[in-house]
Amino acid sequence: MDQQRHFICGNDDFLVDRAADEIYKKIIQNEQSVEIFNCYCSTVNEAISLLDSLCISMITLPMFSDEKLLWLRSVNFLCDNSLSKSEAVREKISTLLDEIRRCNNCDIILSASPIDRRSKFVKVLTELCDYKYLDVSKLNDILSNASKYFQAQGVSLSKDLLEKMISKIGSDSRTLFSEIDKLITYIYPRKTVLVKDIDDIIIETQTSDFFETIDLFFQKNPQAALDSLRKYFIKTSEARPLLAALQSRNRLMLQISALRQIHGLRTNLTQDILNRLGKEYKSSQNDEKSKTNYSIFRQNPWYVNKIIPCANMFTVKQLMTFQFLFSTTFFLLIKHHDSQFETMANLYKKCANTL
Numbered sequence: 001m002d003q004q005r006h007f008i009c010g011n012d013d014f015l016v017d018r019a020a021d022e023i024y025k026k027i028i029q030n031e032q033s034v035e036i037f038n039c040y041c042s043t044v045n046e047a048i049s050l051l052d053s054l055c056i057s058m059i060t061l062p063m064f065s066d067e068k069l070l071w072l073r074s075v076n077f078l079c080d081n082s083l084s085k086s087e088a089v090r091e092k093i094s095t096l097l098d099e100i101r102r103c104n105n106c107d108i109i110l111s112a113s114p115i116d117r118r119s120k121f122v123k124v125l126t127e128l129c130d131y132k133y134l135d136v137s138k139l140n141d142i143l144s145n146a147s148k149y150f151q152a153q154g155v156s157l158s159k160d161l162l163e164k165m166i167s168k169i170g171s172d173s174r175t176l177f178s179e180i181d182k183l184i185t186y187i188y189p190r191k192t193v194l195v196k197d198i199d200d201i202i203i204e205t206q207t208s209d210f211f212e213t214i215d216l217f218f219q220k221n222p223q224a225a226l227d228s229l230r231k232y233f234i235k236t237s238e239a240r241p242l243l244a245a246l247q248s249r250n251r252l253m254l255q256i257s258a259l260r261q262i263h264g265l266r267t268n269l270t271q272d273i274l275n276r277l278g279k280e281y282k283s284s285q286n287d288e289k290s291k292t293n294y295s296i297f298r299q300n301p302w303y304v305n306k307i308i309p310c311a312n313m314f315t316v317k318q319l320m321t322f323q324f325l326f327s328t329t330f331f332l333l334i335k336h337h338d339s340q341f342e343t344m345a346n347l348y349k350k351c352a353n354t355l
Contacts (some may be wrong), residue, residue, distance in 0.1 A: 003103070003104055003105075003106065003107055003108070003221075004107040004108070004130070005100065005107070005108045005110075005128055005129040005130060005301045006020070006108070006109045006110065006129055006130050006132070007110050007112075007125045007126060007128075007129035007130065007131045007132070008020040008023065008109070008110070008111045008112075008132050009078075009111065009114075009115045009122075009132070009133055009134070010113050010115075010133055010134030010135060010136065011111060011113065011114055011115075011134070011136060012113060012134060012136045012173045013074070013113035013135055013174075013267065014172075014173040014174040014177065015173050016111050016112070016113040016134055017024065017073070017074065017111060017113075019111075019132065019134060020071070020073065020109055020111035022107055023247075024069075024071055024109055025318035027069065027107055027109075028069060029067055029069075030067065033062045033063075033067055033068045033069060034068075034069045034070075034071070035057055035068075035070050035071070035072070036071045037050065037054060037057075037068070037071065037072055037073060037350065038275075039051070039054075039072050039074055039075040039076070039077075039112075039157070039162065040074040040075075040076050040302070041077060041083060042078060042271060042301065042302075044082070044083060044086045044088060044089055046271060047077050047083050047086070047089045047092070048088055048089060048092055050141075051089070051092035051093065051095070051096055051124070052092065053094055053197075053313070054072065054096055054099075055092075055096055055099050057070060058070065058096075058098065058099045058104075058108075060305065061105060062105065062106065062321070067107070068105060068106035068107070069107045069108070069109070070106050070107070070108050070109070071108075071109040071110075071111070072108070072110040072111070073108065073109075073111055074111065074112075074113075075110060075111065076113075077089060077339040078112050078119060078121060078122055078125075079115050079116050080094075080113045080115065080116040080119075082349050084113055084116065084119065089187055090121075093121050097121065097124050097125070097128070098153055099166070100125075100128055100129075101128060110125065110129065114260055117133075132158065133153075137181060140295060142166060142173075142176070143159070143162055143163065143166070144165070145173070146162055146165075146176060146177075146180060147159075147162060148287065149177060149179065149180055150155075150162075150184075150193075153184055154191055155184050155187070155191050156191060156192065156193070157192065157193035159288060160215060161194075161195065161198055162261075163196075164198055165179070165198055165202055166205070168198070168202050169202060172204055173182075179202055179203075182201060183197060183198075183201055183202060186200070186201045186350050188211045198208065200311070200334060201218070203238060203240035203241045203244065210232060210241060210245050211245075212228050212231075212232075213225055213228035213229050213231075213232050213242065214242070214245055214246060214249055215352070216228050216245065218249065218250075218253070218307075218310040218313075218314075219310065219313075220313055220355060222348060222349070222355075223238035223281055225330075226345060226348055228351075229344060229345060229348060230341075233340070234342045237340060239340040239341070239343065239344050240330070240333060241254075241334055242344065243329060243330060243333065243344070243347075244322075246322075246326055247323065247326045249307070250319055250322050250323055250326065251323070252296050252304075252307060252311075253296065253307060253311035253314065253319055254316065254319045254320065254323065255295075255296040255312065256296060256304070256307065256308055256311040256312075257306045257311055257312075257314065257315070257316045258316060259277065259296070260311070260312065262317075269301050269304050269305055269308075270301055271301050273301075274296075274297050274299070274301060274322055275297070276306065277297055278295070278297030278298075281297070303352050318354055318355065321351075321354050322351055322354070325347055325350055325351060326340075329343060329344070329347045
């Protein structure tokens, strides 16, 4: 049987990953013969090590079946960045392309975003593989993708409502599809979206700037955090983006606190350390191969190192109390839509009282 080679790329990493996953599900036959490589690299050394591993994997015969599938996922060394400009990395990419040409014992999926279509490596891949480029840059493309997703879930809504939803949350596909899933869950068992549903559950993120108040909140500086909260509400009237970001940061800090007690977690974490810990705790992760905002092991090491010092300032009990108060506040915001600042200010004060 002819070997399959697929090169999926585009300007939206979320949609590229979804498209590659659809191909993966179509051609996978035996999970034991699958290797999925997370090909997002932060440094030249990481890229070189990864490319060496990829070349070795391509010449290694499958152990458990006659077929083998390699998925090179989230490739980021085919764009115009420091990795692709490194001569050492370019030599390794050339070697990888040679192995892809010669490879006759496995199917290959390569998904990348963004890419530099002027690159000779990209041009070679378009010749070697079934090539698909996803260009999602216009409103009509975004509307079409969102509409198809609603239809696939058996849910209907008008074009006007879909445009209203996108005007509130923007055109980022990862955020858009996450909000769509939340909306579908919210209206269940109904199959039609109403104006009230959009107003109730879809948060407005277009003009929100909440990073300062989040940083101050987790620096045990209640007064400065309240002052920042007041400035936040001068720019916007919507509290839920801020609350969602607080929950997300707190969720990761909880995991850091737990790992600190077990492993004495400190800063200067690398991707290799996160990967090793992720494998150790993979039984507690629903899908260790997918990107997610819920798992500390799927985060960029730079970001994890940034929030470790803040996490070390709190106990697990305090962070658990915060998470409970955040959840309670979410329902209060829906119930008291016209007093969002007061609701968030009360939340800040309750959290400060737990310290």
